[in-house]
Amino acid sequence: MKKNRVARKNSSNKSSKTLIDATIYQDLKNIQVHSKRLHSKASESYLDVTFSYENGVTWEGSIPIEYRRTGTELSDVLEIKEYLLQAYDHCQPNNRREWLVEQENFWRDNKDKAEVTKSLFDALTTFEWTCISCKFPNPNWARRNQDLKEFGFTIATYLHKSCNQCLKRTTHLILVPLPRGGISGYEAWSPATREKIITTLRGYDVYEGKLGKKESLLPDHKFPEIRWDANTRRSQEAINNLTDEEIIHDFQLMTNQRNQQKREVCRQCYQNNIRPYPFGIKFYYKGDERWPNDISKNGKDAEKGCIGCGWYDMEKWRNALNQKLAEFVENQEK
Template sequence: MNPFKKGSTQYKDFETMSDCEWHCTKCELLSGQAKTWQVWRQEKGIQLDQDEEGHWYKKMFCKHCGTNTIHRKLKTTEIIETGLKARTSIPPQIAKRAKELYGCVDEYSVRVEPANQLEIDHRVPQVRWTSNEEDNSNLSDEQIIEKFMLLSRANNLLKSRICEECVKTGKRGKGYKVIEFWYEGGEAYSETLGCVGCFWHNPTKWRDELNKKMKQVK
């Protein structure tokens, strides 16, 4: 059963993909944002297939447009219960304030990026939430910094993959350039600590704490 509103872009994409074959995102599918497919998996319970390397897409030659493009595929049309807690929208004014507070710096790469290339990402991933998200309309600057970080689309997807792997394996992601350091706890995920201490929860705090350790060694 198609879970989307009839006539919508995502409804049409689900109908196209219901044959469970690979489909070109350039000439066959209408949804243009990579975030759409993440929402399909994590929030809608739609089961997408993976390529040989574990990506939720496959780069292959498209016989329709004649180029190598990213393709998407349903593993099955069966929709599963995700168990994820609901998130609320981030109002434009909050997104604007977050970018101003951080100076449009991508917290992973520590590079200033164009504002329209940055996404407001939750420090604690949705897959780790234990309750539904509260309204984001009236957050203080401190609450914005505690709750959100800025990431480019590519780095946001990278964080999502690593957090999903942590949920599956119970092993927290390594730091920038695969550095094995957690400023609180260790590699094993702890319900008590949660995400605190992991690079992917707070790259800025992680770097500060690593620098302190390095100075102590000197």
């Protein structure tokens, strides 16, 4: 009878794990998606992933795509891709120390909450799958886990995962170093809103400078999400009611590949204060390659520092460059 119960238990665990068609996500550079898992008791679902970084460093974990405490509920493939790209940036190994410092400040300001809950948080700061039986043999660990989630931390759960230390199938937890409360810069679009943006921008691929296939185009925020703060993100109601003027001002269309490329160069700009330029053409229609010293790196005001960069508004950059070339030719002919 005991063996039968174990068999049914393992079978139930397997049924909650669904293999993913890897070709769907193969265009995501340095991101490998393995499977989707459902944690039905917590009403959470995750994508099991491997993130690959420089020098052969990898992170194997789970990214929640349904996580009610942060309002995350993603089903559209393009939305999930965008979310994974942002999660990839937040999980960068060189970002973890700064993230931990922020959390220590949180615990310091909330000592009453830290007294009984922080011990589980500390056990999870390896950012690896952690066996509860081995690392936190506390009968109240589930309550502590719920408290951490209520505080805004993102924690994925893996039921009946094999442990290399105790050699049992136990509950494992992993702390995902996303901003507390979720990715605040992320705006979740419905398929209808996405279609409206693409239609309003007439299916024009700004990177190629011509009309593209609607199914291959992605609405891109001109102002990169890496520079957003908590006050930059629109409310869901505002996203669902974007005006044509807002769409034209805030968005441009490009393929997912070019969107990833832009995301990477904007991340580098954020880190080194050197503004990038597309096609190897070092031209800015305003400013130069240095990020302005008098403009903050984050928040809505930071958008002023992006103006003039080709990646920020590629069509305006192209038109300004063509105008410069036309003036040069005209002067040469005089």
